[in-house]
Amino acid sequence: QVQLQQWGAGLLKPSETLSLTCAVYGGSFSSYYWTWIRQPSGKGLEWIGEINHSGSTNYNPSLKSRVTISLDASKTQFSLNLSSVTAADTAVYYCARRGFVLVRGVRQYYYDYWGLGTLVTVSS
Amino acid sequence: QSVLTQPPSVSGAPGQRVIISCTGSSSNFGAGYSVHWYQQLPGTAPKVLIYGNTNRPSGVPDRFSGSKSDTSASLAITGLQAEDEADYYCQSYDSSLSGLWVFGGGTKLTVL
Numbered sequence: 646q647v648q649l650q651q652w653g654a655g656l657l658k659p660s661e662t663l664s665l666t667c668a669v670y671g672g673s674f675s676s677y678y679w680t681w682i683r684q685p686s687g688k689g690l691e692w693i694g695e696i697n698h699s700g701s702t703n704y705n706p707s708l709k710s711r712v713t714i715s716l717d718a719s720k721t722q723f724s725l726n727l728s729s730v731t732a733a734d735t736a737v738y739y740c741a742r743r744g745f746v747l748v749r750g751v752r753q754y755y756y757d758y759w760g761l762g763t764l765v766t767v768s769s
Numbered sequence: 770q771s772v773l774t775q776p777p778s779v780s781g782a783p784g785q786r787v788i789i790s791c792t793g794s795s796s797n798f799g800a801g802y803s804v805h806w807y808q809q810l811p812g813t814a815p816k817v818l819i820y821g822n823t824n825r826p827s828g829v830p831d832r833f834s835g836s837k838s839d840t841s842a843s844l845a846i847t848g849l850q851a852e853d854e855a856d857y858y859c860q861s862y863d864s865s866l867s868g869l870w871v872f873g874g875g876t877k878l879t880v881l
Contacts, residue, residue: 689875690807703869746824748803748821751801753822754862755821761813
């Protein structure tokens with residue numbers, strides 16, 4: 646069974662850098678993309694970005710200038726750094742695995758395993 | 770503004786059937802990308818409910834079903850139960866500049 650365990654600082658001041666880490670237990674680390682998703686209180690889900698085992702990344706264009714996702718494959722962990730945070734970055738941050746299913750022979754991707762979430766609050 | 774559009778809320782009485790819609794466009798559903806649905810109970814992480822348009826993970830009751838056609842998708846819940854009260858999100862891939870992986874804005878299901 647795959648489990649994602651995440652941790653990081655929960656209270657930041659404006660202009661600081663948000664740092665979260667997600668450890669993956671079980672399953673194959675090298676066969677998937679590993680993702681960060683956030684959810685402001687009372688609002689919907691926002692895809693932040695992802696990384697695969699070789700370090701290839703994709704980021705949400707709206708956050709790209711401030712986001713860095715990295716990994717430590719030896720520890721099967723991946724991390725999120727979001728710089729210059731403001732109150733608008735206050736949210737629950739989730740790590741997740743991007744799994745896939747074949748639909749008419751084509752891979753279609755979805756999030757099959759999630760971490761429990763980390764509430765990050767940005768306040769002066 | 771979400772790339773995928775969902776109604777903010779739906780409601781139904783126990784035992785009834787409800788449908789949650791998810792409207793996309795030519796850059797996601799219309800381009801052949803699948804819809805996936807997630808259920809988020811209060812205070813918990815989202816959980817995949819339907820993947821690949823119509824597939825249910827093991828453990829998800831067959832009261833939940835999904836469909837997709839052209840630029841829209843739907844999640845149907847039959848035999849509504851109190852425990853179904855949650856937020857529901859659709860998700861897909863989008864080939865426009867909005868971001869690769871997109872979610873709907875979410876629909877709050879209230880069981881009356």
